[in-house]
Amino acid sequence: MRVDVFTIFPGLVDTFTSESLLGKCRIGGLLDLRCHDLREHTTDVHRTVDDSPFGGGAGMVIRPEPIFASVEAADPPRPLFLLGPGGRRFDQAFAAQLADSAGFSLLCGRYEGVDHRVREHLVDDELSIGDVVLSGGEVAACLVIEAVTRLLPGAMGNSDSPIAESFGALGLLEEPQFTRPAQFRGWEVPAVLRSGDHAKIDRWRRAQALHRTARYRPDLITARGGLSDDDLRLLEEFPSEAYP
Ligand SMILES: C[S@@+](CC[C@H](N)C(=O)[O-])C[C@H]1O[C@@H](n2cnc3c(N)ncnc32)[C@H](O)[C@@H]1O
Numbered sequence: 146m147r148v149d150v151f152t153i154f155p156g157l158v159d160t161f162t163s164e165s166l167l168g169k170c171r172i173g174g175l176l177d178l179r180c181h182d183l184r185e186h187t188t189d190v191h192r193t194v195d196d197s198p199f200g201g202g203a204g205m206v207i208r209p210e211p212i213f214a215s216v217e218a219a220d221p222p223r224p225l226f227l228l229g230p231g232g233r234r235f236d237q238a239f240a241a242q243l244a245d246s247a248g249f250s251l252l253c254g255r256y257e258g259v260d261h262r263v264r265e266h267l268v269d270d271e272l273s274i275g276d277v278v279l280s281g282g283e284v285a286a287c288l289v290i291e292a293v294t295r296l297l298p299g300a301m302g303n304s305d306s307p308i309a310e311s312f313g314a315l316g317l318l319e320e321p322q323f324t325r326p327a328q329f330r331g332w333e334v335p336a337v338l339r340s341g342d343h344a345k346i347d348r349w350r351r352a353q354a355l356h357r358t359a360r361y362r363p364d365l366i367t368a369r370g371g372l373s374d375d376d377l378r379l380l381e382e383f384p385s386e387a388y389p
Pocket residue numbers: 227228229230231252253254255256257258259272273274275276277278279280281282283285
């Protein structure tokens with residue numbers, strides 16, 4: 146998959162994506178990441194990309210020229226998304242959709258954002274990572290790239306992982322996970338997980354995923370059309386583990 150990123154801080158994106166799973170995917174050729182420095186397309190000695198906003202007001206705005214020039218020179222994969230708090234909310238379902246494509250591109254704003262003509266005439270859509278304001282789009286770009294890349298076939302060791310995960314095909318939060326030791330400071334791993342009864346473990350896991358989702362994200366239960374009779378039976382069979 147090819148992903149192009151347009152930014153005034155290419156090093157931020159490059160560093161983050163050079164480590165861990167993303168780094169392996171880049172080395173292995175699964176992720177062809179190309180970072181473009183908007184300052185390469187400025188014309189003054191100071192490599193200025195920003196200017197004050199028309200109409201006055203606080204802060205600076207990225208000018209349209211370096212953005213248009215950089216994108217036109219790179220001919221990046223589309224869709225090209227501007228990252229911004231006013232955009233469509235990025236979520237797991239959209240990550241899966243992008244992972245199914247040949248590639249996409251991300252434009253990172255800074256300061257007060259980018260000249261609106263970029264939004265109107267250059268990008269295809271705007272993506273937000275949540276109702277929060279960052280200083281720049283680079284962290285948002287890294288978030289999108291990581292969420293999408295880990296879903297690419299071959300990126301993760303266990304190909305079943307994305308299905309059972311939170312927001313996966315089950316539409317639930319994942320159940321709690323435990324590892325050794327079985328006893329830690331007097332806190333014990335649930336006995337069912339050590340029982341060897343795999344059918345029972347599966348039912349327990351699903352019940353705990355339902356409990357956890359009902360408690361922390363009841364909107365996800367509503368989105369699935371509520372609890373089925375099967376779900377209700379499971380919840381009765383396995384009471385909730387304590388969630389802090
Ligand atoms: C300080 S923000 C600009 C915020 C803008 N003045 C506003 O109030 O909507 C600078 C840049 O950070 C990025 N950014 C900030 N919050 C974001 C979010 N929630 N999702 C995606 N990108 C974000 C965008 O690229 C944005 O242009």
